[in-house]
Amino acid sequence: MKYMSSAGDYKVDRPGRLVGRAGRIAPDLKWPFVGTVAITFVATIVRLLGPLVIKGGIDQGITEGDRQVIVTAAAIFVGLLVVQYFAAAISQWSVAVIGERYLVRLRSVVFSRLLRLDMGFYSRSKSGVLVSRMTSDIESLQEFASEGAAMALTNLLTVIGVAVALGLVDWQMALAVFVVVGVLLGVSVIFQRQARRAYDQVRERIGRVLATLQEGITGVRVVQAFTQEDAQASTFGRVNERYFDANMDAARAISWYFPVVALLRVVALAAVLGIGATRVLDGSLTIGTLVAFLLYLDWFFQPIINLSNVYNLLQSALSAMAKLFELMDEPVVVEDRPGAHDLTEPVAGTVVLDGVSFSYEPDTPVLFDVSVAVDAGERVAIVGETGSGKSTIAKLVMRFYDPTVGTISIDGTDLRDLTERSRSDTLALIPQDGFLFSGTLRENIAYADVSAPDEAVWNVMRAMGIDDWVRSLPEGLDTEVRERGGRFSAGERQLVALARAFLSDPAIIVLDEATSNLDPETEIQVEGALRVLLSGRTSVVIAHRLRSAERADRVVMVDAGRVIAEGTHDELVERSAKYQELVEVWRRGTK
Template sequence: MYARFGSDEKIERPLALLRRAAAMGAHLKWAAAAAVVAVIVATVARLAGPLIVRWGVDSGVIAQEREVITRAALTYLVFLVVQYTANSTALRAVNTVGERYLRRLRVKVYEHLVGLDLDFFGKSKAGVLVSRLTSDVEALTTFSNEGAINVITSTLTVVGVGVGLFLVDTTMALVVLAVMPLLIAASIVFRIFADRAYRRVREQIGLVLGSLQEGISGVRVVQAYNQERSQLHRFHRVNDRYYRANLDAAKAISIYFPTVDFLRTASVGLVLFVGGARVLDGAMSFGSLVAFILYLAWFFEPIIQLSNVYNLLQGALAALSKIFGILDTSPLVQESPDAVAFHRDVEGRIRFEDVTFGYDPGIPIIEHLDLEIQPGERLAVVGETGAGKSTIAKLGARFYDPQAGRITIDGIDLRDLRTDELRRAVAMVPQEGFLFTGTVRENIAYARPEMTDDEIWSVAGVLGIETWLRSLPERLDTEVRERGMRLSSGERQLVSLARAMAADPAVIVLDEATSNLDPETEATVEEALGHLLEGRTAIVIAHRLQTAQRADRILVVSDGRIAEQGRFDDLIASGGVFARLQAVWETAENRTH
């Protein structure tokens, strides 16, 4: 329950983090100020309570003035109404500010995230990126829900009660304060132990879940090898360490809270002992004693609360620094401020002019590449893994900018084009396409959600997949992914091709699928692919012979340079790199058939 979100790393420059976080919420500053005012009013109203009781007891009960008692009671009642209203308003206001802030933060972080380079996604684990928008933002939510208001209330209460104690009776206030160092020391010691224990709990729960997961997904192997018992032993060990870590944390709690509890009783005893003597001496009124006892109840709670808040704050800071980590990553490829649109319809002439590029600028992958692709030409790029074929494709779609040279489409440098214009003209399509949760219709119309059904059907007609689409249980309304049916790999490719067709780009950069399909589906996909590429400039990263064969021109890439290029037959005839590659492919493909 405690230290749930504590961070395991040390947080650098917490104040700078907070300042930056606050700056992002500048639009909420008036709402935040109003919330703080409400919190202050509520706390003051609450703190006034014991003073009213003192007045009632001293001037009413002891003086036997019944009217004063009534007046005190009624005054208290009024204060209670104020207290309730202010408290309720404050809670709502503080949380509203927090939630509005987080609502915007989520969108802002995600917006930034999807704007980052593909390279970034390649390097980061998907799970980690997801956690920035889930568990990290939720750590902030917890702080805003439970922490923020507590910081204000608890601080105000401690200060207010402190002041109240001194107002009522200075000597007594000093007596109570004498207990404070003990309480604070106990809290610090507890914090240290609890933090350590909870860190171990977090580590161990990770291991338990890991073993559990492995035990479940590997259950078939376990049974095949009769290792149920040894697996169980392993699990027992991990599970037991988690148990022990929990017990350590429980021990810290089981010692700290009784200690605080005893300190509280002791301070009441102290107040009664010293205060009782003072009342007997006539140095203090009886009402003051009652007020003191009432105040004491409120003095301890906030201090315990503050130590909890400290934890939440640690968690929130850790989350903030991770979230800022995303926001501080800037995409290498950015739209230039004076980017232009195409002047006329896109023809699709692509030119690489003396292009040099490397993911690490010191290690060029592509060097001094010159290449021109005519409108409507189908270019197959082949080569060994790591030769740079997909790098050429990515440069052509401007997922990266070259370090030297330039790449143009219809004569315009890609860097001078507006991003939306560029994406509309050039689509980089993985043939084994990712489908999004939703209907087949939504997936096909991904690039243009405003497409009508007629338009979608006509796209399907052109690709020759109408019959297949009609055979789906709910046709275009068929849900795919989790909620819907499982499409086969070939069927996913068909949807993916239709999606590209619907986007209708002048230039297609296609990453050919590597998986084998059954002959019938294969034929359908091949046919659809042919229709898709018709009349478009196409750069195809080819993984099979057939595809290379069908291209207008083959570009053989080796070590970032063009080793050969030309028509299929010519390359075979010349007996160069491609001819050798072709021989390997042929044997590989024959073996399976």
């Protein structure tokens, strides 16, 4: 949250500004919205005419004994109902179109912002929070769009319409009803406050229940291995009971509110009947008016209850909106400078770090004055202990961050003067774990170039030595890798990631070597693929193994954010005591 506070302007207590900004996301929906309000207005007016028709039927038909008037009134009523049906249906439908269209737009806008934000932002923010902006927050807007908006509009118009109608028909009875409704409103406010608190708690606690549940399921093997079944069950029992308690708090609120509403409705009915009866008896009111009034009365209470429910949806929609705007106000730090240009082809692939210092957070520098020059086609291994800053170098070369001091350049061009397109064409990162997107194998391999022909994909796979493996899969290239490659082993995922890099054919490869062990056979395959991939390209390898250091043209040893030695493996073994230590540890691990 600390990092999300840069735009605290949009608090829920300023709904006007929020709604205004929300509207600017989709200005083209303004006129459809106006049209929808109009048709909803028509539907409401037509509906409100119904009781007046009945009043006419009673006063001119039944009271006068004129059957013809009764038939006519019934016919008019049916005609009104037909109009009402279509107007209401169109209103419902068009509110939904507007709301859902808006959400499509909003999702797209927020996501595109998310994609533009730099890696600094990603490393600061919890991924769960980011995902929930795009999911639970927008979903609460969705809920409002699909359920709330139509309900808010129709019920609001109905309440206003009925209030006007009651006042027009008879102001004395209307006054009695308004008094009761005033009480209802007050009661509803109290209830909503109470219910909101209760439901906030319910939501929070169901979250705990689900988290504990999930933990109990995914960790079940450890639970059983350490015979923690009873302990887990009692923890879960407690969390679950607290959820029950929260639900019952909400139930208590509901259990007094709805009875009170029902009672108020009857009180209003009795009041109308009392006043109405007196007035009919003294001749100042027709019986038809009284009946019409009773009909209106039924349409008054439910919409008010509905509106108070919608109010909750609206509240959570607004607070979701506020959170989304905070996200959208995050500054984009790493961006193409004005006047950024492409590298001139052919790209040679030299990488120069010149006096680079860097800190993720102010005052805690990670790199100090690092200068490294990598020639075109050279393979440089960066070695050092965990936390020495070697991975940071890789990230800076990829321009996931900009250096605090100093420059990094490719073929003599400062990374910051390079267009993103040119940069991503020139550089490819191979992260530690072979990250796969859901989709087919083909989509994963041809990630950098969706339009790559099959032949090119097969060539790549042949070069990477995975063509036989892919052929052995029942669906071959069309195999769905499932979420994060859950179906494939770590080695297979790694191989696919290598193939992806090979197809994109970058001049420079930044390889963050995996620390974890693959099983020996796969390891051989990965080694072979890497050899093919790296040959003829500039490569910066964040090395975790002796082999990688040995095979590099040059080794750069980083310690506590500084380059402390540089040279070939053999040179460093002679010159650097620290390097010797490292090599010794590596050796022990592989003998």
